[in-house]
Amino acid sequence: METDFLGMPGVDVWLFAGLSLASFLTTFLGMVTGAAGGLLLLMVLATVFPPVVLVPLHTVVQLGSNIGRVILMHEYVLWPILIPFIIGSIIGGIAGAQIFVVLPPRLLQGIIATFALFALWVPQIGSFGPERGRFAMVGFLSTFIGVFVSATGTLVAPFINSASPDRRNYVATFSTLMAITHTAKMGAFMLAGVAIGVYAPLMAAMIASMVAATWLGRRVLDRVPEKLFRGVLKVVLTLLALRLLWVAADLSSLF
Numbered sequence: 141m142e143t144d145f146l147g148m149p150g151v152d153v154w155l156f157a158g159l160s161l162a163s164f165l166t167t168f169l170g171m172v173t174g175a176a177g178g179l180l181l182l183m184v185l186a187t188v189f190p191p192v193v194l195v196p197l198h199t200v201v202q203l204g205s206n207i208g209r210v211i212l213m214h215e216y217v218l219w220p221i222l223i224p225f226i227i228g229s230i231i232g233g234i235a236g237a238q239i240f241v242v243l244p245p246r247l248l249q250g251i252i253a254t255f256a257l258f259a260l261w262v263p264q265i266g267s268f269g270p271e272r273g274r275f276a277m278v279g280f281l282s283t284f285i286g287v288f289v290s291a292t293g294t295l296v297a298p299f300i301n302s303a304s305p306d307r308r309n310y311v312a313t314f315s316t317l318m319a320i321t322h323t324a325k326m327g328a329f330m331l332a333g334v335a336i337g338v339y340a341p342l343m344a345a346m347i348a349s350m351v352a353a354t355w356l357g358r359r360v361l362d363r364v365p366e367k368l369f370r371g372v373l374k375v376v377l378t379l380l381a382l383r384l385l386w387v388a389a390d391l392s393s394l395f
Contacts, residue, residue, distance in 0.1 A: 146341040155188065156342060163346040164353045167205055171311065171357025172364065173372050178202050178293050178318070179380055195287075196329045196336050197343065203322035204347030208354045209315035216312035218303060224272040225317050228279025233324035234331075235280075236287030253294070253384035261378075274299065279317070283324045293318060294380050297373075307369040311361060 145153045162184045170177020182198050189197060210217065278299050286292040296317055304310035336343075361369075 148339050148342055150188075151339070151342060156345065159184070159188070159342060160345045160349045163201065163205075164349040167350040167353035168357045168360075171209070171354060172360050173369075173376050177205075192334070193336060193339070196326070196334050197339055199286075199322050199325045199329070200336070200343050201346045201350065203319055203326065204343070205350035205354065206315040206319035206322065208347075208351040209311065209358075210319060212354060212358050213308060213312035213315070216306070216308040217316050218300075218309055218313045221271060221275040221303065221313070222316065222320070224276035225279035226320055228276040228281075229283040229320050229324040232280040232283030232285075233287070233328040236284045236325075236328050247388065250385060250388035253381040253388065257378065257381045257385075271303065275317075279320070282317075282321045283328075286321055286325050287328050292321065294377060294384065296321070297377055301370075301373065301377075307364065307366055308361065310369075310373070 145151050145156050148156075162181060166177040166181040166184070168177075169180065178198075181201070182194070185194050185198055278296055282292040282296050285295070293314070297314060300310055300314045300317065304313060
């Protein structure tokens, strides 16, 4: 069996097809529920690739997916919060690339999970302070922490949920902010000299699958009742946050 399909180390044709399908399914789920897609894909990729490949590869394909969503749903983006988020993301990316972080990943995961649970279940936290300052802080944290643990949508989502009057505003704005985060992370990886160009065929196929899933999910989203969407979103985000807490506790040998 060919194990270096299209010159990619450790990737055969079946893995190539399987990861393309996983990209489609996780993206479709993320479109319809508003969450979970990026983290689920990260978990799938983690069974195949080491962290040095996993995090930058996940960053690139998620960037492609989120750009596709923004193009399809740009009219629903909450544009006023972008500038402060971009400023925070740039600072977070530079800090993540330059500073040697002594905090272990389990602690970072615990922080994300705890912060997300508070933002979900204590409404005042999800909408504290001036909106621009709030999203500048969220931009910094999501990019800085994302350099090391990759999937930080669980941190960003509750704040977008609080600011979004409609489910389409939520999906479009979440995709835009995550695209900004992934772009800043890519810059950080470039500064650190990380190169994953050999996996370009796989990344292109996964992004194409994600764009197709976004197109289909966009049509399903229009038919999902607002109350149902909000309820599912809250449950999914809560479960993801609890899972992160469990992983952090397990890595800390608390159980």
